[in-house]
Amino acid sequence: MRFAYTVFQGRAGDHNDLAIPGAKAIGEELARRTGVIPTTIGVPEPCLNIGWREELDAAMPALQEMQERLSGIFERGMVSIAATSRCAVSLATLPAVARHHPSACVVWFDAHGDLNTPDTTTTGYLGGLALAGPAGLWDCGLGAGLSPNRIVLVGQRDLDPFEMELIERYQIPHIKPTDDLAAGLRRAIDGRPVYVHLDCDVLDPGIVPTDYKHDGGLSLANLHECCRVIAEHDVVGIEIAEFQNAWAPNDEPVSPAPLLDALRPILEKASDLSDR
Template identity: 60%
Template sequence: MTIELTLFEGRVGDHNDLAMLGARSLAMAISDLLGIEPTVVGRPEPALNANWDIELMHARPALQQLQARLQDIYSRGHRAISATSRCAASIATLPMVALHHPEACVVWFDAHADLNTPESTTSGYLGGLALSASLGLWASGFGDGLDWKNVVLVGQRDLDPFEVDLMRQRHIAHVQPGPDIESRLRAAIAGRPVYVHLDCDVLNPGIVPTDYVHEGGLSLDDLRSACNTIAQSKVIGVEIAEFQNAWEPGGEPVSPSQLLGALAPLFRGIRNSCSERSAF
């Protein structure tokens, strides 16, 4: 059993071009850190900034490649680390997690729940439909299979009324920002294997460049504490999305080193789940 690194730098619901560049920066830094060469999926293209259906149509070929990549990794019993451009890439990844690890919970770090549907969305943003597709709320063309009880939301603070009602009706675990995040997260995971999705906007504004900015998020210390808790479980995969490589178009590149420092326990956890010695 080994860890496989994937760089998805395709266009998938982008408002700007910065996360495609950011995904490459992340993947190269993770490659240096872990000594794993990434497999590249997709290619950067100018952002469309269009409605969800147009975005999905244009992203479909790259998402099919990404899904095939995750299918291959998990069918061989390996572990996956992915640096992806935008959250909407999860439309392709999560059905593969649910297929090969139906017992695992998906810990969704994000300022948003991404539980909207084509009917409920008011923005038309594809990323806002990223988690709901795998839960079977709409047909993306990439499958579903994720069980409601296996979703743990962490850090959400910008929620639409539709999502709030859905979370209440489906009893979705929600670990809000605040004190004692470790024990609340541990209780929500309840000893299950974990697949981690991290949208960088779960962090407080100003820590790393990302598309959406919402006050009241996690600090890097909060994130590292949460990752320490997760690392006590069997970590089957990690995907990191929405890291933009600069604060503004044409700006100086920003290193992902601080972010990766906070995520280091996850990498240790995924290595431990492969029964390899860890340097972290």
């Protein structure tokens, strides 16, 4: 196989306990489609819902294990397909991408920029610092190496003033939901290899369960269109974050199958997702 599945099950600054089983559900659906069982990183624990420093300390052992996992995948020349529960896991994954794929750009699908630092955050949420750490804007203890000119933002519609100033200062491509998504992505990727981060809140609320809800997001058809463009390039990996397995605690589980169907062009670059 030229791909490797990973499911992250540790703490990662969770506000609730719905994303850990959400990541597990994605792994189970991938296994059902391909017969390949994911490697699990971390052990589920109840959310803490506290400040970023304490959350990072609690998550650090699992995040370090996750970073080692991705480094090993890339060292073997394989593509990483991961269900990462929360965006904060990118503090571990993106430095590994930067080290092993220095020419790759990171296409960051998200309603937010996640470019705040501990000094600029107004919420203290660890996930809001998730892209800023790998970009070297603060030291989370897991490394950096991702230069701003390798970041492509897609779908953001809830940006803080500090983040907007950074985007302007570094001329980071920002493809809005109302833009021509295909044309904007092709232009921003510019033929480079691609690593994809998908925060499911990039989608319009009501499509899949997520922690945050912001109107004006992408549809599954929009996401599929973006994935078709990305699949025209060399895809080195994808991480799927912020899929919650239910709309509320104790609700019936929600299948990730429609989400994975939208991602199919990217997933098929690395694996055979035909049902068996």
